[in-house]
Amino acid sequence: MNGRLVYPVMLLSLLVTLLAGCGDTRSSAPEESAESPPAAVTMPEKKPGDFAFSVRYGITARNEINTFNGTVTKDLISNGTATINLRLTDAEMDDIYQQLRGMNALGGLELEIKDKTCGREPYTEELWTIQVNGQQETLNWSEANCEITADAKRFEALRIKIVKLVQSRPEYQALPEAVGGYD
Numbered sequence: 001m002n003g004r005l006v007y008p009v010m011l012l013s014l015l016v017t018l019l020a021g022c023g024d025t026r027s028s029a030p031e032e033s034a035e036s037p038p039a040a041v042t043m044p045e046k047k048p049g050d051f052a053f054s055v056r057y058g059i060t061a062r063n064e065i066n067t068f069n070g071t072v073t074k075d076l077i078s079n080g081t082a083t084i085n086l087r088l089t090d091a092e093m094d095d096i097y098q099q100l101r102g103m104n105a106l107g108g109l110e111l112e113i114k115d116k117t118c119g120r121e122p123y124t125e126e127l128w129t130i131q132v133n134g135q136q137e138t139l140n141w142s143e144a145n146c147e148i149t150a151d152a153k154r155f156e157a158l159r160i161k162i163v164k165l166v167q168s169r170p171e172y173q174a175l176p177e178a179v180g181g182y183d
Contacts (some may be wrong), residue, residue, distance in 0.1 A: 045101075051097050053128060058162075086171050122182040
């Protein structure tokens with residue numbers, strides 16, 4: 001009877017040992033930190049033909065300038081949103097590209113604030129999608145923690161410049177005024 005019991009126990013022990021070994025997928029290579037930033041992408045000196053971007057911004061991030069589809073959306077607050085077709089000129093796109101390139105927009109940016117002890121509502125949000133040579137990068141941040149990083153401030157300054165450019169166009173000026181506000 002002992003002989004019958006020893007064989008299944010040895011088989012079970014061997015199976016447990018094999019399964020435990022199969023679950024270990026660690027390699028001898030050093031582990032990358034989950035916090036490490038993505039690899040930087042260098043933007044070419046000359047604007048590629050597929051360069052496009054969209055930026056959503058504001059308290060609910062319902063305002064949007066989208067060069068992928070040539071539209072601008074205005075947040076009308078309690079009246080929803082209004083979207084128009086509006087394309088930036090090649091010269092404007094060249095200028096924006098060069099500014100993004102100068103900011104190293106596709107690599108090594110610090111966009112998350114470290115001190116999260118402060119909080120506010122409502123807060124503004126900003127979400128950029130940038131496409132260069134078939135690669136898209138999404139960058140976002142908010143003022144929920146009262147401040148934004150220096151890199152986010154550079155993006156914000158560029159976005160304000162782009163918004164002023166868009167707001168100077170007759171198509172935008174024909175949009176209805178926003179009604180209401182955010183508390």
